[in-house]
Amino acid sequence: MASFPAVLAGGQTDQAEFTLAPSELDTIAGIVKREAGISLTQAKANLVYARLARRIRALGLTGFSEYCALVSAPEGEAERWEMVAALTTNVTRFFREPHHFEHMRAKLLPDLILHARAGGRVRLWSAACSSGPEPYSMALTILRDMSDAPRHDVKILATDIDPNVLAAAAAGIYDEAALAPVPAALRQAWFEKLPNGAGWRAGKELRRLVSFRQLNLIGAWPMKGTFQAIFCRNVVIYFDASTQERVWSRFMPLLAPGGALYIGHSERVTGDAARFVETDGVTIYRRFNQVRTQ
Numbered sequence: 001m002a003s004f005p006a007v008l009a010g011g012q013t014d015q016a017e018f019t020l021a022p023s024e025l026d027t028i029a030g031i032v033k034r035e036a037g038i039s040l041t042q043a044k045a046n047l048v049y050a051r052l053a054r055r056i057r058a059l060g061l062t063g064f065s066e067y068c069a070l071v072s073a074p075e076g077e078a079e080r081w082e083m084v085a086a087l088t089t090n091v092t093r094f095f096r097e098p099h100h101f102e103h104m105r106a107k108l109l110p111d112l113i114l115h116a117r118a119g120g121r122v123r124l125w126s127a128a129c130s131s132g133p134e135p136y137s138m139a140l141t142i143l144r145d146m147s148d149a150p151r152h153d154v155k156i157l158a159t160d161i162d163p164n165v166l167a168a169a170a171a172g173i174y175d176e177a178a179l180a181p182v183p184a185a186l187r188q189a190w191f192e193k194l195p196n197g198a199g200w201r202a203g204k205e206l207r208r209l210v211s212f213r214q215l216n217l218i219g220a221w222p223m224k225g226t227f228q229a230i231f232c233r234n235v236v237i238y239f240d241a242s243t244q245e246r247v248w249s250r251f252m253p254l255l256a257p258g259g260a261l262y263i264g265h266s267e268r269v270t271g272d273a274a275r276f277v278e279t280d281g282v283t284i285y286r287r288f289n290q291v292r293t294q
Helices: 022-037 042-059 064-072 074-087 098-115 133-145 161-172 184-190 204-208 241-254 271-276
Strands: 122-127 154-160 191-193 200-202 209-215 226-233 257-265 277-279 285-289
Touching: 022 064, 022 074, 022 161, 042 064, 042 074, 064 074, 064 277, 074 161, 098 122, 098 133, 098 226, 098 257, 098 285, 133 154, 133 184, 133 200, 133 209, 133 226, 154 161, 184 191, 209 271, 226 241, 241 257, 241 271, 257 271, 271 277
Parallel strands: 122 154, 122 226, 154 209, 226 257
Antiparallel strands: 191 200, 257 285, 277 285
16 A cells, blocks of 8 residues: 655655655554544544644654654553644634524524523533634524523633633634634624734623633533533534444433534534434424334
């Protein structure tokens, strides 16, 4: 089997760069599957090379052989998580797949606002929140119709496996281009303009609604209560079928009756979890108000 050299823009190869052998790709893929549930095939060789060549340079290593030895060793735990973070796709933007936020606003929020103002608990979860646009979009959707939400028991849990993107999300700083999808009125009301044209920062009231925590979707979940809405979009597509079904089944006990699960455009709830939900639009699943028996 051939090894994989560096692939540069336009398809050119850099013969002076490192070489990624199939056996080394297999080692990396095995670790990423075990640690994060992500399935990497030989077709992902160029992506793996591009992402991890940077780590090899940063660590001053000679190549992928030495890097694989490091991440396979007990003392390589910290770098294993750096590797997972490097190979995690963090494509995100404000109000991505806007029909989900429109559904949340029209179908969930009226009852949730009444519930919160009567002293009730409202909890939403952004699983795999990346650098923050998704949970902040959820919060902005709430604030659009409930400007006093920060003074009630309304919280959004935002989790991700990557501590680096979580730090960026918690800081809440975005440039003009990133905030382009945010309506001007919401931007003016809930973001602070930074000096010297440095962008915008999520305001204090907006940040009060969101709590960022590190969490591995195939690891332990410490949450005990239920959520009225869960966003887990364009994540499980990177898992194999059995891992996808396990993740869906773990969501079900945490999704409140009548709650909504929002998933990615190419994803579908499968396996035993499908018994507990019904579709309510494209890639939107509602938990039955009462558990049904077959």
